[in-house]
Amino acid sequence: MNGLTCFPKHEIMQGQIKDSQTTMNPSGTGELNRDIQIAKSEAEIRKWFIGLAIECNNENPITPEDMTLLHEHKIPDNENAKCLLACVYRKANWINDKGMFDIEAANAMVEKEHTDEPAKIDNSKKLFQLCKKVDDEPVTDGEKGCQRAALLTTCMTENAPKFGIPLIM
Template identity: 45%
Template sequence: MKKWFLELTVECSKEHPVTKEEIQMLKDHKIPDNKNVKCLMGCVFRKIGWLDDNGMFSFNNAYKTSEEEYPDDKTKLEKAKNLYSLCEKVNTAEVSDGKEGCERSSLLAKCLIENSSKMGFVVQ
């Protein structure tokens, strides 16, 4: 798990408290089926700009993050574009919490975790 992601997780856990076990599950790339965990992820995705005010995944903002992380690696940028394109499908999923974005964030996290290694990324 990236350091900045972990820092945001700790920050967001103040508003969306989760157990140590749930944090460990996230570190192990497992998504607990718990509203607070889903909303915690929503908080993190909002803070990095990947979730907009309507609770939708922002492909453009996610790609900008990759451009900042891999400015000189066209191969990784192309793989990131493919990954984000694949995960954009979460925007068409039926969710019950609408703009809150907790459920969509959980779907996004699952998509990213399930497909990152297939796209050549090391899931940390």
């Protein structure tokens, strides 16, 4: 993955999240394919992550202001926003049941998605290795993983450009 770092600028409208490319309902039906297939475009990966965020917003609702902050690559200072990130990472298998960054799962996902792009795979793995340090950071929410998800998001947001990786979310 090229770095789940922020949600696209969009509006929450009557139970839907709408951006300039896609409108999806919160149940994730219709346009959302729950499984990433190989060689997806950045737009398809973005759409997939938006679907995960929609599902997670049902469990961890955030405000439009929080969405705006996330779009600006800033982490809102509230538990729901951080837990929404953790939920997205869990659904993507990037945070495990112990609340830790699962670098092996992240590496496997990027290998599956970008089979014909070795440079993208290599750079993503370098980013993931750099951000693995978030597992060594002290957090107070343990297995919940919300604080670690915020740390992971910050690491990826700050470092993805150094590896030539566009910020998808």
